[in-house]
Amino acid sequence: MPAVIDLFCGCGGLSLGFEKAGFQIAAAFDIWEKAVKVYNQNFSHRAEVKDISILTSEELRTFQPEVIIGGPPCQDYSSAGQRDETKGRADLTLVYAKLVCETQVKWFVMENVDRIQKSETLPKAIETFKKAGYGLTQVVLDASKCGTPQKRKRFFLIGEHNGKDNKLEENLLGMQAKKSMTIRDYLGDEFGTDFYYRHPRSYARRGIFSIDEPSPTVRGVNRPIPAGYQIHPGDATEDITKVRSLTTQERARIQTFPSDFVFQGSKTDLEQMIGNAVPVELAAYVGRCLLKYM
Numbered sequence: 001m002p003a004v005i006d007l008f009c010g011c012g013g014l015s016l017g018f019e020k021a022g023f024q025i026a027a028a029f030d031i032w033e034k035a036v037k038v039y040n041q042n043f044s045h046r047a048e049v050k051d052i053s054i055l056t057s058e059e060l061r062t063f064q065p066e067v068i069i070g071g072p073p074c075q076d077y078s079s080a081g082q083r084d085e086t087k088g089r090a091d092l093t094l095v096y097a098k099l100v101c102e103t104q105v106k107w108f109v110m111e112n113v114d115r116i117q118k119s120e121t122l123p124k125a126i127e128t129f130k131k132a133g134y135g136l137t138q139v140v141l142d143a144s145k146c147g148t149p150q151k152r153k154r155f156f157l158i159g160e161h162n163g164k165d166n167k168l169e170e171n172l173l174g175m176q177a178k179k180s181m182t183i184r185d186y187l188g189d190e191f192g193t194d195f196y197y198r199h200p201r202s203y204a205r206r207g208i209f210s211i212d213e214p215s216p217t218v219r220g221v222n223r224p225i226p227a228g229y230q231i232h233p234g235d236a237t238e239d240i241t242k243v244r245s246l247t248t249q250e251r252a253r254i255q256t257f258p259s260d261f262v263f264q265g266s267k268t269d270l271e272q273m274i275g276n277a278v279p280v281e282l283a284a285y286v287g288r289c290l291l292k293y294m
């Protein structure tokens with residue numbers, strides 16, 4: 001099994017997906033201690049609390065990785081964030097690129113929000129990878145067509161050292177399902193409700209959804225239905241009595257974490273971890289595509 005290092009591992013969505021696909025996670029790192037604690041409750045290998053910006057290629061080479069994976073923080077690019085690349089977190093994308101190139105792994109997989117394509121940072125990272133001799137494949141995947149009951153579009157940049165550009169595009173795009181997966185497709189009646197509330201970014205948007213459609217993107221915010229909520233024309237039902245908010249665990253299930261995955265911590269922290277995570281089945285899909293090509 002190819003050995004993998006996961007940078008910015010969070011609570012482990014990307015790691016777990018790559019394990020499911022057939023990779024062996026040799027090491028994982030994240031600066032958020034609470035997320036690392038959750039990670040270490042669920043994996044046989046241990047993640048370390050580490051500032052990625054001070055990690056060295058010498059440290060990474062001790063694990064003899066063939067692949068480095070990771071999702072550098074996306075808040076500076078995300079529509080849910082401030083879209084301000086001067087905040088500093090965007091620099092961690094360049095830190096990731098530098099570490100990959102200095103470690104000289106054969107493969108890397110970088111995940112982020114699709115809005116990173118409009119950033120000033122991505123072209124700099126791509127230039128770093130190209131100078132180091134990586135052939136690159138860039139795709140945006142819809143998680144709902146990759147085994148996940150969620151309309152979550154994510155950008156993946158995959159590199160092969162001394163490879164050619166776009167070599168994985170056919171695998172990554174061609175293996176997607178034709179139809180989006182709904183919550184009922186994935187979980188049946190596990191939630192015991194047909195309708196649920198997901199707090200919109202503004203009340204100009206709908207807030208009530210059906211389990212017979214893919215979930216909207218799971219974010220790090222989970223609020224109850226406000227008193228006096230006004231029905232939106234796009235809401236899945238007008239009968240508020242049939243609607244409830246999802247629990248933290250249910251939101252983790254939409255992110256395709258297994259039901260026995262252990263989440264311990266404050267509700268606020270766990271919601272943030274779950275919202276930040278790469279859906280496990282989306283990660284597994286990308287891992288399988290990569291392994292098939294390898």
